[in-house]
Amino acid sequence: MRAIAARIRERKSQFAKLEVMDCGKPYDEATWDMDDVAGCFEYYADLAEGLDAKQKAPISLPMESFKSYVLKEPIGVVGLISPWNYPLLMATWKVAPALAAGCAAILKPSELASLTCLELADVCREVGLPAGVLNILTGLGPEAGAPLASHPHVDKIAFTGSNATGQKIMASAAPLVKPVSLELGGKSPIVVFQDVDLDKAVEWTMFGCFWTNGQICSATSRLLVQESIATEFLDRLVKWTKNIKTSDPFEEGCRLGPVISRGQYEKILKFISTAKSEGATILCGGDRPKHLNKGYFIEPTIIADIDRTMEIWREEVFGPVLCIKTFSTEEEALEMANDSQYALAAAVISNDLERCERMTQAFQAGIVWVNCSQPCFTQNPWGGNKHSGFGRELGEWGLENYLSVKQVTQYI
Numbered sequence: 001m002r003a004i005a006a007r008i009r010e011r012k013s014q015f016a017k018l019e020v021m022d023c024g025k026p027y028d029e030a031t032w033d034m035d036d037v038a039g040c041f042e043y044y045a046d047l048a049e050g051l052d053a054k055q056k057a058p059i060s061l062p063m064e065s066f067k068s069y070v071l072k073e074p075i076g077v078v079g080l081i082s083p084w085n086y087p088l089l090m091a092t093w094k095v096a097p098a099l100a101a102g103c104a105a106i107l108k109p110s111e112l113a114s115l116t117c118l119e120l121a122d123v124c125r126e127v128g129l130p131a132g133v134l135n136i137l138t139g140l141g142p143e144a145g146a147p148l149a150s151h152p153h154v155d156k157i158a159f160t161g162s163n164a165t166g167q168k169i170m171a172s173a174a175p176l177v178k179p180v181s182l183e184l185g186g187k188s189p190i191v192v193f194q195d196v197d198l199d200k201a202v203e204w205t206m207f208g209c210f211w212t213n214g215q216i217c218s219a220t221s222r223l224l225v226q227e228s229i230a231t232e233f234l235d236r237l238v239k240w241t242k243n244i245k246t247s248d249p250f251e252e253g254c255r256l257g258p259v260i261s262r263g264q265y266e267k268i269l270k271f272i273s274t275a276k277s278e279g280a281t282i283l284c285g286g287d288r289p290k291h292l293n294k295g296y297f298i299e300p301t302i303i304a305d306i307d308r309t310m311e312i313w314r315e316e317v318f319g320p321v322l323c324i325k326t327f328s329t330e331e332e333a334l335e336m337a338n339d340s341q342y343a344l345a346a347a348v349i350s351n352d353l354e355r356c357e358r359m360t361q362a363f364q365a366g367i368v369w370v371n372c373s374q375p376c377f378t379q380n381p382w383g384g385n386k387h388s389g390f391g392r393e394l395g396e397w398g399l400e401n402y403l404s405v406k407q408v409t410q411y412i
């Protein structure tokens with residue numbers, strides 16, 4: 001696994017270029033993603049070594065005539081189904097812990113962005129991973145993903161993708177009582193209180209929603225801003241957002257490339273036009289940038305005058321679209337933040353750390369960010385609740401996904 005990481009670092013710019021061509025993200029972002037990919041393999045290499053030391057740890061029992069311990073064993077052959085937004089990184093969040101646990105894996109990358117996963121297979125071959133340990137199965141969801149999910153010889157499915165596909169995977173695993181872990185969508189809130197440094201709060205708000213073109217499951221795409229600072233805050237937010245550089249993702253300084261596909265482009269524009277027709281106000285963006293007449297580019301968009309029943313407020317857009325509502329009290333902010341079918345992430349921005357602590361405890365989310373949005377560390381658990389799925393990736397929790405626990409009790 002360390003050799004895989006080393007090769008990926010050596011070939012970082014080639015991997016990053018492929019990723020840009022496949023999914024349109026800015027080149028420097030893709031380069032940072034490759035560092036995270038290599039770091040993830042190294043992290044799970046360390047955990048794999050630690051795992052050996054933990055085997056057979058004795059369990060203390062109330063009777064001296066028995067002794068017990070636990071063996072952690074690889075769960076078997078695992079099916080890993082991944083999305084297109086971080087093509088190699090999302091795949092690595094599954095492949096690295098699965099290999100560390102000793103599982104053989106079949107990875108089904110997204111049909112929209114499979115190239116870097118195929119390159120990963122080459123790297124594995126180069127470093128001597130035995131044939132058959134990691135297999136890459138390309139193809140469409142119904143043709144390649146569905147048979148994998150329902151195959152009786154696949155012992156577990158780890159899935160990252162949309163809620164609709166997650167439901168299908170769970171249904172097809174049910175008759176086989178096959179374990180699944182699901183990392184699904186989100187519609188995460190960011191709550192900004194009046195006591196903040198406005199510029200810092202604007203920066204985190206923009207980053208939280210527009211990074212990777214908003215094509216992040218944890219994007220904080222619902223902004224709740226306290227009424228007393230709303231006008232000033234929104235003025236700065238709109239001004240800065242208009243300056244985000246949208247361009248060819250290979251161009252220096254690019255922050256927003258094209259969205260992934262025609263389907264996604266049309267879907268995002270439809271979300272925006274429906275919101276407009278329902279009475280929402282577009283504060284900026286809302287269309288294709290005027291300077292780019294080719295490619296699936298969409299301006300970073302901020303939408304106000306939203307009713308909470310609107311689709312744009314309730315459904316995951318998965319594009320560069322930020323929706324705004326104001327609040328007056330902490331209770332009101334919390335109630336609006338938690339009023340979602342999803343529960344992946346939530347962010348609070350405030351200088352009052354006691355308030356942050358209260359919000360942290362009350363947020364319905366698997367991930368809470370305090371005075372920031374989106375930082376992600378391999379060491380921390382990642383995943384959500386409610387319709388955002390269940391199970392956790394990354395950290396030691398990610399390894400447990402691929403281990404089964406065997407209890408051994410001996411009479412002495």
Ligand code: NAD
Pocket residue numbers: 081082083084085090108109110111139140141142144145146147149160161162163164165166168169182183184185186216217218316318344382383384388
């Ligand atoms: P998607 O559900 O369309 O596809 C995901 C994967 O599932 C692809 O590989 C696809 O080919 C496969 N698939 C499609 N139909 C299938 C079926 N019937 N059976 C088995 N596999 C099938 O999702 P997407 O559009 O690739 O990704 C975007 C979604 O992923 C968003 O909803 C986003 O929030 C979510 N996501 C979640 C996380 C997280 O950590 N929670 C991370 C990234 C993306």
